[in-house]
Amino acid sequence: MEMKKRINLELRNRAPEKVTELVLDNCRSSNGEIEGLNDSFKELEFLSMANVELTSLAKLPTLSKLRKLELSNNIISGGLEVLAERCPNLTYLNLSGNKIKDLGTVEALQNLKNLKSLDLFNCEITNLEDYRDSIFELLQQITYLDGFDQEDNEAPDSEDEDDEEGDEDEDDEDEDEAGPPGEYEEEDDEDDGGSDLGEGEEEEEVGLSYLMKDEIQDEDDDDDYVEEGGDEEEEGKFVTG
Numbered sequence: 483m484e485m486k487k488r489i490n491l492e493l494r495n496r497a498p499e500k501v502t503e504l505v506l507d508n509c510r511s512s513n514g515e516i517e518g519l520n521d522s523f524k525e526l527e528f529l530s531m532a533n534v535e536l537t538s539l540a541k542l543p544t545l546s547k548l549r550k551l552e553l554s555n556n557i558i559s560g561g562l563e564v565l566a567e568r569c570p571n572l573t574y575l576n577l578s579g580n581k582i583k584d585l586g587t588v589e590a591l592q593n594l595k596n597l598k599s600l601d602l603f604n605c606e607i608t609n610l611e612d613y614r615d616s617i618f619e620l621l622q623q624i625t626y627l628d629g630f631d632q633e634d635n636e637a638p639d640s641e642d643e644d645d646e647e648g649d650e651d652e653d654d655e656d657e658d659e660a661g662p663p664g665e666y667e668e669e670d671d672e673d674d675g676g677s678d679l680g681e682g683e684e685e686e687e688v689g690l691s692y693l694m695k696d697e698i699q700d701e702d703d704d705d706d707y708v709e710e711g712g713d714e715e716e717e718g719k720f721v722t723g
């Protein structure tokens with residue numbers, strides 16, 4: 483697929499100024515030149531053009547917010563001074579697998595003052611004697627060359643950094659789940675309210691039992707009255723007789 487068509491596809495109906503990441507790997511450049519990319523991509527922070535047969539960066543637009551640029555497995559042999567002019571805030575640049583042969587070509591990157599990581603893996607320049615020491619001396623602003631610093635410490639993986647941020651978010655969630663002390667106080671209040679209801683129920687039970695006793699007593703009084711009446715009738719019979 484041609485680069486211009488690939489860019490239109492990757493836009494997904496978005497305006498160029500809304501795009502922050504753009505991946506154009508494995509498409510076809512136009513005669514080794516960048517095509518379809520222009521200054522309207524002003525918010526672009528990550529751009530990948532790996533294996534697109536680029537030979538020149540002359541048509542790279544001004545991308546002042548670009549931080550990471552992937553240009554691996556192309557046919558670039560020079561013209562790197564364009565990067566400092568149009569992408570002055572680059573921090574990561576991958577030129578591995580290109581046709582870069584000498585220190586003079588890389589010297590143009592000195593003006594990328596924010597550059598921290600540079601990859602030249604599988605470029606002919608890596609065969610030079612004291613290659614690493616020479617690059618670190620030439621580009622004193624960089625920390626990592628081909629994934630390692632001057633003491634051979636590996637560069638941190640961006641995914642590991644994301645994991646650390648994720649762990650911090652989980653800790654925050656745990657604190658939120660614990661909740662403020664006030665919640666427990668409210669629960670205690672609810673329990674107290676429940677006990678008050680229990681006392682009320684006991685009072686009702688006492689009242690009911692008291693009424694039942696009164697009813698039983700009334701029934702006993704009625705029985706006594708009936709018995710007394712019966713005795714009077716019997717006495718009357720004896721007198722009459």
